[in-house]
Amino acid sequence: MTMRLVSAELVDSREILPDQWLQSFHAPELASGARAGQFVHVRTGDLSGLVLRRPFSFNTADPVTGMITIHFRTVGRGTEWFTRLRPGDRIDVLGPLGRPFEVDPRSRHLLLVAGGLGIAGVRMLADEALRDGRQVVLLFGAASAREVYPSSLLPDEVEYVVATDDGSLGHRGYVTDLVPQYEAWADQAFACGPHPMLAALSRVVAGRRERMGVATLGRKRGGGRSDAFGSTAARRKAFLQVSMEQNMGCAVGACLGCVVMGTNGQPQRVCREGPVFGVDEVAWEGTWSQVLAEAAT
Amino acid sequence: MKSRKRVVTSPVVRSTITPKRQRAGWPLRATNSRGSVSTPGTRSPVRIEPGRGGAPGTAGATTEAPPAPLDLSVDIGRGLVFANPILVASGTFGYGIEYGDVVDVNRIGAICCKGTTLKPRVGNPPPRVTETPGGMLNSIGLQNPGVNAVIEKYAPLWQAWQTKVIVNVAGESVVDYVEVARRLDGVPGVAGIELNISCPNVGKGGLQFAIDASAAGGVTAAVRRVTDLPLLVKLSPNVADVRPIAKAIEDAGADALTAVNTLSGIAVDPGRRRPLLGNVFGGLSGPAIKPVALRIVYETAQVVSIPIVAIGGITELRDVLEYLAVGAVAAQVGTAIFADPTLPVRLVDELADECRRLGLTSHQALIGTALPARRGSGAASAKGVEYRP
Structure with missing residues (x-):
């Protein structure tokens, strides 16, 4: 499913754990096409100081009811802005983005x-x-x-x-x-x-x-x-x-802001090649330059 | 002097030029690279018909007498004409394909692609971006696949587009810039070059080209010699006085200036009490830098006669109008695309609406209205010198 820019209506907002919120939005266009592991990039309404959208994984997506949920911790002004939303408020959502988890058909x-x-x-x-x-x-x-x-x-x-x-x-x-x-x-x-x-x-x-x-x-x-x-x-x-x-800018692969180093010596975009990676694709050990030197040999 | 062959000695006023600009006595761009006079008939302005943009409020107007056709085109010279003055900034729009169906690229005046270097670059270690009050810092480190890959992979796509694609070029030496420009010259789909000279000049001990007038002029002249492509040079705001640098770039044969690149800054991770960005230093962009960028466009517009493309913190039509008022002929949208990918196209529609509301047939009348009046053609304004604190 190709990404879309949609307007989603908040239906429910709950603090399920200290500083952790679960919000449900009505967004049928996203709920029917999204797969586990993909994410949405949501614009905050406080545009005076916040210039970036916020990425959230699909926590659930139900094609029948058209509902999606996101789960986040309040870590700053952006996420706090979301907690002040009330049912009926609308947010601007870009998604679904990134590549999903890939389950082998034989895996039980x-x-x-x-x-x-x-x-x-x-x-x-x-x-x-x-x-x-x-x-x-x-x-x-x-x-x-x-x-x-x-x-x-x-x-x-x-x-x-x-x-x-x-x-x-x-x-x-x-x-x-x-x-x-x-x-x-x-x-x-x-x-x-x-x-x-x-x-x-x-x-x-x-x-x-x-x-x-x-x-x-x-x-x-x-x-x-x-x-x-x-x-x-x-x-x-x-x-x-x-x-x-990873800290993210555009979330569509344009800005190259959200990279992790791949074991092939190439930066991998979390928003585009990820956010899901095979464990062997990511260079877990060593500094950026060490991985580059190793990949070059 | 060869590089000055396009200098206009007696301004030929285009039909779209307004009394305000005539009074200002600007040497107006009236010739192209071959030295022939550019008349409205030789250009192919894209006319925005009423209601075409689908903007709210325009549909109703079609039932009344049709307003005069609106010409938002911008002529940079050397045959480079943007259909409208809203561009997207290098680094924020990738190679024009990333936003897919969300943005209709053909409605944008021009696209400046990701910074391109001679060899592929992997860029800086993460984190590479962080939000700051009213803006963001980035230190991508010019990650790109190299000029050959850009020519093979993306230029064929660009060729099919109506919108113009300008390749942003970066390098660590004059030789790098020249070689990239040489390879881009004549490539179908490449409409122009924007030089990013805010790179460390390895040959000059790592000093940025952009902060030294002779280095900036030198690299511009060197690139000018190897390509007939329209050449824009992007100014850095990280200088004490941008005017001698802008002048040197103009004298070296640039067709236009882009003002400005990001402001140098850093961020600290409060929890770890260490630099947040992997590269420590980043470039600040977004609404936070708009007053600085406005000031630099204002200063630059008074000392050069080549067109200026403004960039810095544009988030709404008002910002575009402000940049036009201080002398820019076009404007690039950058950081705001991340929040609202549809903004550039919407700004085109809103600018068209604004021109109609003011009864204008072109946005040219909006250009330079905030600049101090000049007495004689080419004379520097005293106000531009005095205002500095």
Whole structure:
């Protein structure tokens, strides 16, 4: 679906966690075409000082009701402006943007890994996976119990496992600690969260094939064929796909503001090549110049 | 002097020129690169018929007597004519294709594409952009695929467009600029060159071309020698006095000036208490810089006779009118596109409406009205010198 500029009406606005808001908008043009992992770029009404739109992942999109939801934390004047919207107010939305998560048709078990607000990036994939008859485990990490995403906002079929840094709920420690327990069960994993979490996750899954040994026999994806870097086919074969965040300008690929360094030595636009990337596409370690030097050799 | 061959000695007034501009006694662009006199008949102005823009309020007018045809075209010289004075700024509109169906590129006066260098560049480490009060900082670092890729991949698309595409050119040495210009010369689809001279000049110890009159004039003259393409040169605001630099660029044979590039700035990440941008330094754009850019256009317009394309913080028609008033013939929209991609096309419609409301057949009458009157042709205004604090 090609991007459009639409006017969306606020239907519901709730503070679901401290400083975290869930807003529902009526935008049938977007709700019917959007896929999990894609995002919208929303104009703030406070144009006196705010010159940039704000990107939000589709948290949910329901083609039947024409509703989309976004989930965000108030971090500044832009996001605070959204919290003052009232039902009936309209916002200017550009979307759907970016490339979605790519689920292999053969994958039955999906592992979703979310750190904090990263839940907003993978939440919609749970809906899509369940609709397609797949099983979903959602691993969620937060600082403490009071920041844990309410299970009432998740579909009943999702198995929800929580880790908190302070141990006030669920596993005490990082959400990435939980991943090895599920790596044999999962056919594919999809993650969204802070950059350090995603980098840690990339290290966790790096040794997966070796650890699983014979368990991967006959199930190796790709069968020797190599797909082009960043292609949909290559992503569909990746065990782990991540949704990345970056400061963003235009969100359509024009300004080159929102890049992350790719392992091919080329900056990858989060808005265009992303926000979803195969884990092998992103250079997790090393400085910009180190990655460039490595890619050159 | 070869580079001055286009200098107009006795202004030939175009039919669209207004009494106000005649009184100001500006040396008006009346010849093209071949030295022939440009008359309205030789140009092909795109006339905006009533109601064509679909702007609110124009539809009703069609039921009454049709108003005189409106000519918003802008003649930069060397055959470069924009259908209207609203351009999109380099770096904010990619190569013209990124916004897809959201924007009808053919309604825009011209597109300045992303800064293009001789070799591909990967640009600066992220974060590359951040919002600031009334604006934004960017430090993309001239990421681009190189001039050859631009010629192969994008120029064929541009060729099919009605709108003009101006390739923004950057480099680290005069040799770089010259080679890029040489390769662009004669490429179908490339309507002109805009020199971004706010780059460090490696040959001169990293000093920017844009902050030194002789360096700015030197690179302009060098590019002028290798191409017949219309040549715009983009001024930097990060200078003590822009006028000698603008004059040097004009003397070196530029067809027009773009004023201005971004203001140098930095941002600090309050949480980490360290520079926010990966490159530490960024360029400030957006409404925050509009007064500065207005001042520079105002100053420049009084010392040069080539056209000035204004840029800096345009978000509404009023901003365009202000830039015209201080002497710009056209205006580029940049940062505001990120918030509202439809703004450039809407500004074209609104400018047309404004001209009709004022009973004008062209926006030319709006140009230079805020400039101090000149006594004799070419004499510098004393006011322009005095106002500086």
